Amino acid sequence: MLEVERAADLAPYVGQKLGTSDWITVDQPMIDAFADATGDHQWIHVDVERAKRELPGGRTIAHGYLTLSLLPRLAAGISRIRNSSRGVNYGANKLRFTAPVPSGSRVRLHQVLKHLRHIPGGVHLTYAATIEVEGGTRAALAAETLSLVYD
Numbered sequence: 001m002l003e004v005e006r007a008a009d010l011a012p013y014v015g016q017k018l019g020t021s022d023w024i025t026v027d028q029p030m031i032d033a034f035a036d037a038t039g040d041h042q043w044i045h046v047d048v049e050r051a052k053r054e055l056p057g058g059r060t061i062a063h064g065y066l067t068l069s070l071l072p073r074l075a076a077g078i079s080r081i082r083n084s085s086r087g088v089n090y091g092a093n094k095l096r097f098t099a100p101v102p103s104g105s106r107v108r109l110h111q112v113l114k115h116l117r118h119i120p121g122g123v124h125l126t127y128a129a130t131i132e133v134e135g136g137t138r139a140a141l142a143a144e145t146l147s148l149v150y151d
Helices: 007-013 028-038 048-054 064-069 071-075
Strands: 002-004 017-020 024-026 079-081 086-097 105-119 122-133 141-150
Touching: 002 007, 007 079, 007 105, 007 122, 024 028, 028 064, 064 071, 064 086, 064 141, 071 105, 071 122
Parallel strands: 002 079
Antiparallel strands: 017 105, 024 105, 086 141, 105 122, 122 141
16 A cells, blocks of 8 residues: 555556555445435345346446446545545546446456645545446446545
8 A cells, every 4th residue: 555644645656557556345225225225226226136137237336326336345445645634525527437346246446646736735536536346347437536635
């Protein structure tokens, strides 16, 4: 894991891959909890029996936004800023859900630091994030995400 003292210390890593996270399993209880939290109970996510009959692969699939919401958890295993007062998600310039994440799949994050810009009291970071599905042929998610980290 890459560790730096302050967010500005990431400057030498611009343009480089910061790392790859550990795998985590996206199982049906996680998908169901996300459906409950968001109110998105579309059958492709929560109806296991119907998915067995009607979906390719016979499994439900995770919500795209569930996959996106895993970014902070996965990124925490790639890099760490030891001294900051706070960090906030600032948004995304680009976001694509390019392949499904079937229930029971394992996923991991590949993260590249694309840009670092100094702002009053901290830095604005732009990352290229790719979430891979174990055994998949395409990434499940490709995004350019933005974060603000304050000293």
